[in-house]
Amino acid sequence: MPDHFQLLKTDTGTAARRGRLRTLHGVIETPIFMPVGTQGTVKSLTPAHLREIGAQVILGNTYHLNLRPSSELIAELGGLHKFMGWDGPILTDSGGFQVFSLAKLRDIREDGVAFSSHLDGAKLFLGPKEVMAIQRNLGSDIAMVIDECPPWPCERDACAQAVARSYRWAKQCRELAVESGFLGAGHHVFAIVQGSTFDDLRREAAESLAALDFPGYAVGGVSVGEPEPEMLKQVAATTPFMPADKPRYAMGLGTPPQLLKMIALGVDMFDCVLPSRVARNGLVFTPDGPINLKNEKHRNDPGPIVEGLDNYTCRNFSRAYLRHLIAAGEMLAATLCTIHNLHFYLDLMAQARAHLEAGDFATWHRAWVERYETGAAARVA
Amino acid sequence: MPDHFQLLKTDTGTAARRGRLRTLHGVIETPIFMPVGTQGTVKSLTPAHLREIGAQVILGNTYHLNLRPSSELIAELGGLHKFMGWDGPILTDSGGFQVFSLAKLRDIREDGVAFSSHLDGAKLFLGPKEVMAIQRNLGSDIAMVIDECPPWPCERDACAQAVARSYRWAKQCRELAVESGFLGAGHHVFAIVQGSTFDDLRREAAESLAALDFPGYAVGGVSVGEPEPEMLKQVAATTPFMPADKPRYAMGLGTPPQLLKMIALGVDMFDCVLPSRVARNGLVFTPDGPINLKNEKHRNDPGPIVEGLDNYTCRNFSRAYLRHLIAAGEMLAATLCTIHNLHFYLDLMAQARAHLEAGDFATWHRAWVERYETGAAARVA
Numbered sequence: 001m002p003d004h005f006q007l008l009k010t011d012t013g014t015a016a017r018r019g020r021l022r023t024l025h026g027v028i029e030t031p032i033f034m035p036v037g038t039q040g041t042v043k044s045l046t047p048a049h050l051r052e053i054g055a056q057v058i059l060g061n062t063y064h065l066n067l068r069p070s071s072e073l074i075a076e077l078g079g080l081h082k083f084m085g086w087d088g089p090i091l092t093d094s095g096g097f098q099v100f101s102l103a104k105l106r107d108i109r110e111d112g113v114a115f116s117s118h119l120d121g122a123k124l125f126l127g128p129k130e131v132m133a134i135q136r137n138l139g140s141d142i143a144m145v146i147d148e149c150p151p152w153p154c155e156r157d158a159c160a161q162a163v164a165r166s167y168r169w170a171k172q173c174r175e176l177a178v179e180s181g182f183l184g185a186g187h188h189v190f191a192i193v194q195g196s197t198f199d200d201l202r203r204e205a206a207e208s209l210a211a212l213d214f215p216g217y218a219v220g221g222v223s224v225g226e227p228e229p230e231m232l233k234q235v236a237a238t239t240p241f242m243p244a245d246k247p248r249y250a251m252g253l254g255t256p257p258q259l260l261k262m263i264a265l266g267v268d269m270f271d272c273v274l275p276s277r278v279a280r281n282g283l284v285f286t287p288d289g290p291i292n293l294k295n296e297k298h299r300n301d302p303g304p305i306v307e308g309l310d311n312y313t314c315r316n317f318s319r320a321y322l323r324h325l326i327a328a329g330e331m332l333a334a335t336l337c338t339i340h341n342l343h344f345y346l347d348l349m350a351q352a353r354a355h356l357e358a359g360d361f362a363t364w365h366r367a368w369v370e371r372y373e374t375g376a377a378a379r380v381a
Numbered sequence: 382m383p384d385h386f387q388l389l390k391t392d393t394g395t396a397a398r399r400g401r402l403r404t405l406h407g408v409i410e411t412p413i414f415m416p417v418g419t420q421g422t423v424k425s426l427t428p429a430h431l432r433e434i435g436a437q438v439i440l441g442n443t444y445h446l447n448l449r450p451s452s453e454l455i456a457e458l459g460g461l462h463k464f465m466g467w468d469g470p471i472l473t474d475s476g477g478f479q480v481f482s483l484a485k486l487r488d489i490r491e492d493g494v495a496f497s498s499h500l501d502g503a504k505l506f507l508g509p510k511e512v513m514a515i516q517r518n519l520g521s522d523i524a525m526v527i528d529e530c531p532p533w534p535c536e537r538d539a540c541a542q543a544v545a546r547s548y549r550w551a552k553q554c555r556e557l558a559v560e561s562g563f564l565g566a567g568h569h570v571f572a573i574v575q576g577s578t579f580d581d582l583r584r585e586a587a588e589s590l591a592a593l594d595f596p597g598y599a600v601g602g603v604s605v606g607e608p609e610p611e612m613l614k615q616v617a618a619t620t621p622f623m624p625a626d627k628p629r630y631a632m633g634l635g636t637p638p639q640l641l642k643m644i645a646l647g648v649d650m651f652d653c654v655l656p657s658r659v660a661r662n663g664l665v666f667t668p669d670g671p672i673n674l675k676n677e678k679h680r681n682d683p684g685p686i687v688e689g690l691d692n693y694t695c696r697n698f699s700r701a702y703l704r705h706l707i708a709a710g711e712m713l714a715a716t717l718c719t720i721h722n723l724h725f726y727l728d729l730m731a732q733a734r735a736h737l738e739a740g741d742f743a744t745w746h747r748a749w750v751e752r753y754e755t756g757a758a759a760r761v762a
Contacts, residue, residue, distance in 0.1 A: 010432070316466040
């Protein structure tokens with residue numbers, strides 16, 4: 001798919017970009033946040049809810065879907081889009097990250113990773129061949145290569161080895177995607193830049209992968225336990241060496257201010273379980289920082305989570321009602337808080353795109369982050 | 382509200398009726414099923430889902446809402462409709478049934494029942510004065526009187542006493558509803574006919590309550606553990622003595638065939654937790670009886686629960702997908718199965734209304750029940 005990514009505008013005050021990514025299931029306007037649908041569902045939401053909140057692309061997890069119900073079954077049933085009733089773009093991770101974070105008894109070999117399922121201990125194996133076959137079965141619009149994600153902190157030697165292996169695996173994934181006709185049919189495959197805290201390794205990884213001409217590139221190995229300044233430093237050490245004419249994706253991140261800070265560093269795409277996970281615990285986002293709806297102070301509050309925010313939850317329900325649902329253990333609490341939190345993220349991305357178009361992204365995003373962090377700090381104090 | 386109930390048609394082959402009930406929040410076409418929203422939410426559904434599946438009226442539980450978050454708080458926040466974001470009619474039970482089924486340490490006195498909360502053991506009291514005040518706070522469109530619900534089986538003397546006390550309480554509830562302006566403002570209050578398995582007591586209860594001229598009447602004391610033939614016998618012993626020009630409501634019932642059988646006995650309104658409760662366990666209804674989606678046979682079934690049924694779940698999702706969601710412990714399973722089961726009930730009522738209008742209800746309902754019961758029996762065998 002030539003010209004699948006259009007760089008519509010580059011910010012003058014920051015490295016931020018306004019772009020447009022074409023996929024087999026539609027266009028994605030960037031910067032964008034991707035709700036996470038680990039097991040073939042964005043937890044507690046219907047696909048209709050996802051459309052309503054303006055989701056443009058969602059994420060599916062190869063590791064989980066391959067364990068249950070299996071990628072073969074999903075293929076037999078017409079692919080992941082049909083299976084879960086979502087006809088928009090889907091990005092799937094390769095499962096590599098979960099092998100390193102969830103699975104037991106890992107054994108890294110040159111052709112992939114042998115591991116035991118976290119569900120039942122079954123012996124499994126994922127390498128370039130397997131992850132590309134699975135993602136072909138799923139019918140991903142954007143497939144990710146398998147990589148070796150070093151822990152944080154990490155020794156330089158171990159990191160260099162992981163970068164080298166990730167490069168070899170990425171190359172194999174790309175070759176397999178060409179041979180199988182996956183790339184030719186218009187699916188995308190994104191490479192992943194590792195390198196932990198070593199700036200030179202990150203640059204080397206980015207440049208060597210750039211030479212392979214992938215349809216997109218991700219910053220990997222972040223959000224693995226490092227503090228925020230370290231995370232932002234790693235992103236800043238990576239994006240300058242990623243091709244400017246390809247979409248850039250920061251994997252598994254982050255808080256609302258982190259998203260804006262990474263957009264300013266030149267990242268276009270994000271995914272994170274944070275907004276949906278904390279929603280199920282009654283934590284919801286506002287422009288003045290997150291609030292906990294379980295708090296007694298919301299008991300008789302007739303106002304919405306965010307006044308004037310145009311989502312189903314804020315249009316129709318009071319903080320008092322949401323607090324009641326949480327106290328009563330009602331499932332609807334999770335649904336309504338997830339709708340709000342994901343819409344809050346998607347709306348923030350829409351605002352970012354508008355300010356990039358208007359040319360005032362730099363000042364706007366600094367003011368937004370300051371209000372959010374000041375409000376959050378005031379609430380904790 | 383004079384002429385609040387119009388009897389549009391009475392069936393010739395059965396005692397079934399096609400009616401129209403006016404309330405402050407809209408018109409209810411009968412026969413109708415009312416989804417149960419115990420704690421201010423029909424579990425796992427948004428009000429938008431309820432509209433989509435054709436819900437005309439929903440039920441709220443006085444006992445639960447008064448314990449948590451309290452009827453005073455709901456009144457302060459503008460009433461139950463505003464609180465839960467549902468602008469259609471709401472019927473509230475009086476809480477009496479829950480006092481007899483859930484609460485501990487009951488003490489029945491002439492002015493009401495003293496009991497301990499099932500949540501925290503707090504000492505509480507519900508009598509005619511209390512239940513009418515609570516339902517006024519909630520802003521019910523249809524309030525129920527408090528009654529004494531005898532257990533099954535029950536001695537005749539104890540039953541006669543319960544019937545007599547229920548009459549006195551009903552009379553007081555009606556007087557309070559007149560004095561407070563609740564009835565005058567267009568809210569309805571329904572009386573409840575008790576009498577357990579004693580036909581003469583049921584007739585006496587129905588006739589004495591009829592003389593008090595309530596806007597509607599309910600068959601109470603059914604669905605308390607008795608077998609189906611006994612339940613239908615009690616309904617059949619009650620409806621002939623209920624006023625023909627008022628809506629009739631069978632409380633807490635039942636399965637799809639039971640609903641049709643009771644419509645044939647002259648009942649207009651139903652509520653039951655069955656369809657939503659079993660949905661959360663993966664049991665869903667079809668015209669050939671219920672099926673359990675957890676069953677291995679649905680693992681790769683690409684078809685919907687019911688082919689051609691026009692609800693969100695059947696239009697968009699396969700049995701295989703629903704089974705996957707259940708196996709993965711995903712909340713969306715509850716939402717999608719509840720949408721289906723409640724729509725199945727509401728659609729059945731719509732079919733019943735259409736066949737009453739067409740004049741072939743008697744033959745249609747017999748054929749429907751036979752297919753359902755034959756299919757269910759075949760599946761168990």
